[in-house]
Amino acid sequence: KQEVTQIPAALSVPEGENLVLNCSFTDSAIYNLQWFRQDPGKGLTSLLLIQSSQREQTSGRLNASLDKSSGRSTLYIAASQPGDSATYLCAVRFQGGSEKLVFGKGTKLTVNP
Amino acid sequence: EAQVTQNPRYLITVTGKKLTVTCSQNMNHEYMSWYRQDPGLGLRQIYYSMNVEVTDKGDVPEGYKVSRKEKRNFPLILESPSPNQTSLYFCASSYGKGNTGELFFGEGSRLTVL
Numbered sequence: 001k002q003e004v005t006q007i008p009a010a011l012s013v014p015e016g017e018n019l020v021l022n023c024s025f026t027d028s029a030i031y032n033l034q035w036f037r038q039d040p041g042k043g044l045t046s047l048l049l050i051q052s053s054q055r056e057q058t059s060g061r062l063n064a065s066l067d068k069s070s071g072r073s074t075l076y077i078a079a080s081q082p083g084d085s086a087t088y089l090c091a092v093r094f095q096g097g098s099e100k101l102v103f104g105k106g107t108k109l110t111v112n113p
Numbered sequence: 114e115a116q117v118t119q120n121p122r123y124l125i126t127v128t129g130k131k132l133t134v135t136c137s138q139n140m141n142h143e144y145m146s147w148y149r150q151d152p153g154l155g156l157r158q159i160y161y162s163m164n165v166e167v168t169d170k171g172d173v174p175e176g177y178k179v180s181r182k183e184k185r186n187f188p189l190i191l192e193s194p195s196p197n198q199t200s201l202y203f204c205a206s207s208y209g210k211g212n213t214g215e216l217f218f219g220e221g222s223r224l225t226v227l
Contacts, residue, residue: 034216043203044218089156091216100171101146101216103156 002027002094006104013080014112021075021107023090028068031093035064035075038087038106047088048075080111115140117219119204125225126194134189134222136204144207144214145187146171147179149200150221156203162187194226 003026013019023033032051036044048057048064050073056065063076077084087106094102117138126132138145146161148171158171162181176198178190187206191198202222207214 036218041221043220044205046215046217049215091156100158100161103148105153105155 002092002100002102004090004092004102004104006088006090006107008107009105010108010110012110012112015080015082017080017111018076018078019080019109021077021088021090021109023073023075023092023104025071025073025092025094025102027094028071029095030068031095033064033066033073033093034091034101035062035073036089036091038089044089077109080109082111082113084111085109115217117204117206117217119202119219119222121222122220123223125227127227128195129193132191132194132224134191134202134204134224136187136189136219137185138187138204138206138217139185140206140208140217141184142206142208142214142217143184145181146205146216147177147187147189148203148205149173150203151200159189159202191224194224196226198224199226200224 005024030052034049035047038044050057050066061078066073087108089106090104091101120135143164147159148156150156157173159177160179162168168179204219205216207216
């Protein structure tokens with residue numbers, strides 16, 4: 001079964017700290033992996049999209065890496081700010097069959113001032 | 114502004130009363146999809162569409178219908194809603210085939226079925 005797991009489910013850090021969010025997936029045959037941010041009661045905002053042929057993507061203070069062979073991706077957030085507090089979701093589009101995007105259950109990040 | 118628009122954003126209804134949640138995107142995307150989000154279960158795909166008149170089931174299609182008569186619109190239809198369909202619903206779209214494009218989401222529609 002194609003699954004996506006995010007650990008930890010919640011993370012609390014002080015402002016200014018660099019942090020890493022983890023995403024693992026069960027099948028290395030993927031098209032791409034996408035990181036999203038979700039604020040309470042809101043929709044999902046796309047942060048970074050990594051195609052299967054890529055190793056990493058960067059946007060501002062965010063850097064996402066992809067290691068298909070080990071079934072892992074990380075989202076690195078530099079110099080965290082209280083405004084980064086949100087739930088971060090990882091989604092993987094697996095190859096084969098339907099065009100299904102499988103989501104992890106997310107990591108709820110709290111950055112304390 | 115590029116966006117995915119869902120309506121209504123909030124709805125309370127009663128069991129059995131048919132309802133439609135509309136979804137429209139202005140990015141000329143081929144791929145559109147519906148998800149529901151429930152506590153502890155995360156986001157699950159209901160239906161998706163690769164292009165006009167092409168739709169297919171996701172993980173949890175029971176109790177739902179969709180149509181794709183125009184490229185920009187992908188409504189979600191609940192013919193006879195039941196309380197277990199109380200959830201937060203999201204519509205999403207992407208350019209090209211779903212296997213390459215970045216997915217953009219609407220703001221969500223919170224549905225309560227009494």
